[in-house]
Amino acid sequence: MTPHRRQRRLAAQKGVARVGRTSTGPARQRGAATRAHPRQRLVVADVGATKCxxxxxxxxxxxxxxxxxxxxxxxEVPSPNALLAEALAGAAPAPTVASLAVPGPVVAGACRTTNLPWFLDANDLARRAGLDTVVLVNDLAAAGRGLPATPPDRLVVLHGEQVRADRTLALLGLGSGLGQAVVVPEGTGHRVLASEGGHADFAPQGALQRALAAELEATLGHVSVERVLSGPGLVRIYDFLVSSGMPAAPEVAAAAAHRRPELISELALARTQVTCEQALDIFVRILGAEAGNLALRALAHGGVVVMGGIAPRLLEKLADGGVVAAFLAKGRMRTLLERIPLAISTDADAPLRGAALLALEEGAFAGD
Incomplete structure (x- = not known):
């Protein structure tokens, strides 16, 4: 295998793609490159299905x-090229490197986003924007790389002791989709293991969740956990309850599609609409169960951290004990989970920090 092909394969395995200059190779050499350039400047973006x-x-x-x-x-962003132009707007003097955290798997320098109708190619983006280097990284990988620098006051601990960045961490990114990643200490830094675990099977608990899964399977075929644990997933739970005979909320029926998840949450938290309340009850218990599943799969002794835009708006509900009860409900493994922290991150900047660090660690400025 040629060095160039080996570098491309390594980048694909890490969920990161870079173009332009030749990579510096091993991690020690990348660290040396960073030390040789004490200050670097680049554009970063965190791309979501609803906001950038x-x-x-x-x-x-x-x-x-x-x-x-x-x-x-x-x-308001019609295409990936428009996204990069928007990111560069106002960044004077214009940087020569951009790092984009994108919602989907990055393979060989490209990403077909899961919840957006986009295909991003790092080479094409760099050429069209006149940049030296574009880095594409999975959004949860970026969030994970930025998590160790999250201030303690931006982590709301629901269960256990404080989150420990010197131990293995597991991340759930809860938004328009469901991202998952694992962060492991490595030397003096951290390595992020990207994942598409949100597309693994939904494991319903109890008769009501099994009925929900059966109804979704009839219309969707495969029912991944993201189908119920995301903004659109909350709407699916609500619609299932309405179809089962519970009263509909006129406000939800009249709302635009992108507003429905937030409106269901608002009505549930205000305790003014019984169907919304039950939908949110089911939602947070699925969240707790999936957080517990990820804790077991990763042996996340440092903690499980829920990130994204939804959880911070639900702190009142998440503090009522339901999510923790579902997190711990793992039979013989309950004792293990009792020692693993569960926290909510309110730090929206973690993916931006992580995108910047991953770009440097991949040698984006190696030729400077």
Whole structure:
């Protein structure tokens, strides 16, 4: 295998793609390259199905400072090329490197996003934007790489002791989809293992969840956990309850599709609509169960952290004990889970920090 092909394979295995300059190769050499360039500047973006975050990142060692942070609705971005143009807008002087955290698997420098009708190719994006290097990284991998620098006051611990970044961490990214990743300590830093675990099978608990799974299977075929544990998933749970005879909420029926998950949550938290309340009850118990599943699969002794835009809006509900009860309900493994923290991150900047660090660690500035 040629060195170039070996580098491409390594990048694909890590969930990161870079184009432009030649990679520096092993991790020690990448660390040396970072030390040789004490301050680097690049554009970073966190791309979601409903919103996109942009910033200019200035990196010194492992310290990332974000400037010109902006947010726009994804519906205002018609294409990946427009996304990169938006990210570069106002970043004067224009950086020569961009790192994009994208919602889907990155393979050989490209990503077909799961919940957006986009295909991103790092080579094409760099050429069209006139950049030296574009890095594509899975969004949860970016969030995981940025998590160790999350301030303690941005982590709401629901169960157990404090989250420990010196031990294995597991991440759930709860938004328009369901991302999963594992973060393991490595030397003086961390390695992120990207995953598409949100597309693994939904494991219903109890008669009501089994009936929900059966109804979804009849219409969707395969029922992944993302189909019920995401913004659209909350709507599917609500629709299932309505179809089972519970009263519909006129506000939800009249709302635009993108507003329905938030509206169901609002009505449930206000305790003004019984179907929304039950839908949210089911939703948080599925969340707790899946968090427990991931804790067992990863042996996440450092903790399981729920990230994304949904969980911070549900803190009142998540604190009522239901999610923790479902997290611990693993039979013979309950004692193990009692020692694993479960927390909610309110740090929206973690994916931006992580995208910047992953770009540097992949040698994006190696030719400078």
């Amino acid at each position: 975050l942009f910033a200019v990142a200035e990196v010194v060692g492992r310290d990332v400072r974000l400037r010109n942070r902006r947010q726009i609705p994804t519906c």
